[in-house]
Amino acid sequence: MTNAFVINGGKPLKGEITPQGAKNEALQVISAVLLTEEKVTISNIPDIKDVNKLIELLGDMGVIVERINEHTYTFEAKDINQDFFLSEAFKAKGGGLRGSIMIVGPLLARFGKASIPKPGGDKIGRRRLDTHFLGFEKLGAQFNYNPENGFFNVDASNLQGTYILLDEASVTGTANVVMAAVLAKGTTTIYNAACEPYLQQLCKMLSRMGARISGIGSNLLTIEGVEKLGGTEHRLLPDMIEIGSFIGLAAMTGSEITIKDVQYKELGMIPDVFKRLGIKLELRGDDIFIPAQDHYEIETFIDGSIMTIADAPWPGFTPDLLSIVLVVAIQAKGSVLIHQKMFESRLFFVDKLLDMGAQIILCDPHRATVIGLDNQVKLRGISMTSPDIRAGVSLLIAALSAQGQSTIYNIEQIERGYQHIDTRLKALGADITRI
Template sequence: MGTFKIEGGHQLSGEITPQGAKNEALQILCAVLLTPEEVTITNIPDIIDINKLIALLKDLGVKIEKKGKGSYTFKADNVNLDYLQSDDFKRDGRGLRGSIMLVGPLLARFGKGYIPKPGGDKIGRRRLDTHFEGFIKLGAKFRYNKEEYFYGVEAETLKGTYMLLDEASVTGTANIVMAAVLAEGETTIYNAACEPYLQQLCKMLNRMGAKISGVGSNLLKIEGVKELGGTEHRMLPDMIEIGSWIGLAAMTKSELTIKDVSWDDLGQIPSVFRKLGIQLERKGDDIYIPEHKDGYEIQNYIDGSILTVADAPWPGMTPDLLSIILVMVTQARGEVVIHQKMFESRLFFVDKLLDMGAKIILCDPHRATVIGHDFKSTLKATTMTSPDIRAGVSLLIAALSAKGTSTIHNIEQIDRGYENIDERLRAIGAKIERV
């Protein structure tokens, strides 16, 4: 188990460039299975979860060639479907949440898709019903082996249909879209997720020859085609990493420039940070954050009541940033309620922040009230363990602002989502060592 040692209390400065988007990459990489032709993808993040998925594709028989940093070609012209029933697949597929999105493309192109119950973050229940209900509506037969926790769908032919999703699941929508592009007839998906990463997937599929309309809305229409061709695609920057660096700059009172952020795809993120008192300037496609010498003050609502920051489907606030925001407001001026609606275990890392001296009331598994210190007292260094990707980075940000030397264990969780994070932070002045 890896460990970070962090000497906190130092100001940072300089520029940092966000990696390619992890959550987009999980969808885009699975989509290469929809065509026997070559697909080139660039700005792929070099992180554990994505490298696991690339390894899974390789084991499936996809020809993969690395062209440079973050640049790969994929050619799925000789897919080994027998691998899907192997013990190796049942073991390797279980270790990656994103492996569920292999099912849609495999079902569409080969008439069958299987997956072991996926793992990933321990942040609460993450249902797969939306995925499989969508496949069933397209005409697939579903089976589940309870002893092996192994899911399967099979269909001789998928047929387009109308469906109203029970939740605007991003991965569920992506999976159903990838299945529907090769189905016979027209598929209509209402209450579809419309995140920028899903828009990216739809645009890529359209370049491959798919006929998807309504991209960017919650009503998608897909006219099935017989086959798809090759294409080139570049990942967006990772909006969760961008939000992480905003929180880091605020907590350490640092002057930072976050490069090439694709402002138009950030949605509510800049406005939410501004409500929390953070000054953000748009400079071209960069975010400039000045040194917050006098701290930052949380806005109240117009009637004077306490601000609530809650997650919601796009274009609402992404749930992945609430952990970072919770840490950041421990040093704000004022109070705020953090309402994590989607995952009931994601706020349980606050006990580590309480050990560091933060003022947080955990109201229930979904809500926490934070009373900011306004930098009148600093967080104190401690030893902690990273429970999931976002909580791990939140604790890292807390440690970089704290007085003394902190230790974070289980940093593999952080490496699952952040590329070479220690090297990149050292480049802007952080005192962080990988042990």
């Protein structure tokens, strides 16, 4: 029997909540420890399945991992067992974790070879890995797929810097190619590079380790290869998706919530998008304070046409928060068109919201129009299943705002990305039980 959350909704919450360390940054910077034999200390690591699995995988490879406290680890990748990469254990663990692709770039750079099983992952439409492989090939890596054991064997004994135009501004793809390039011979130029704060964090960390990277924060990175990298200390940013989720939660449940230590300057346009929905928020130091609001009104464009909120590569609005914006719009006054450009099946959870009483027109797999209820009608609690991480939290927010009892199944999906979410919401006064 899988775990589920039972939620009695419809009551306001109150208090402070601190966002966890950023999951997507964690997967990149933890992989980067493979680039050096010296000790690397990383703090503010979130205690979630995807990250813990990656840390465990590094341990299996021979990295000396020490847990200093709940959120701080040291890693020392002195002796890596190369045979492990052809083992069934690696196939089982590496195949079940999308983040495992992130170890390929560092391994190629440092050892000149790697083997990887075909990867698995999230159910949100096709997530291609071509960007990673094409980037490695441009640097001179050669791939051979072995259908007998299901592994890609990669030879990268002679990585050479080159000009790379990425076919999409993939965050993980950019990160992987950057990690491969820092130890390649000569200069690598990556154009159409992703420039998310998490990627900037990785580049800054690599620079402290001795890498030579310029253009950090732009979509044109120039990397001069070096002989070797040393150790460093690194602290993860807070998770911007959690911060956005908590802003949405506060608005939809009419709660007064303070989100602590948000690194506001790294949030890009996230606060502004929530303000467009009519949500009041103010910056106090580095905390976001959201007052209790019984009413929030969606702005229209200047010419009076309906507001559209769409995702775009950074510094545009992150696709991971569109599900949250969609749910929060349900109780706003006014209408909004949500346009999810990046993934083709992320909007399919709206059927659950319709069952709860939301007014949403699903135009096609990428677009949904939400007609706000303005709190005139409350959502009603239902039983539902979470299809992916972000939809899971959106449904959780809907349930907390609904009248009556909701049950959410398949919460493993939520817990891949959000640590101890039930305990943290309980501390704000939420009526949520794990069964």
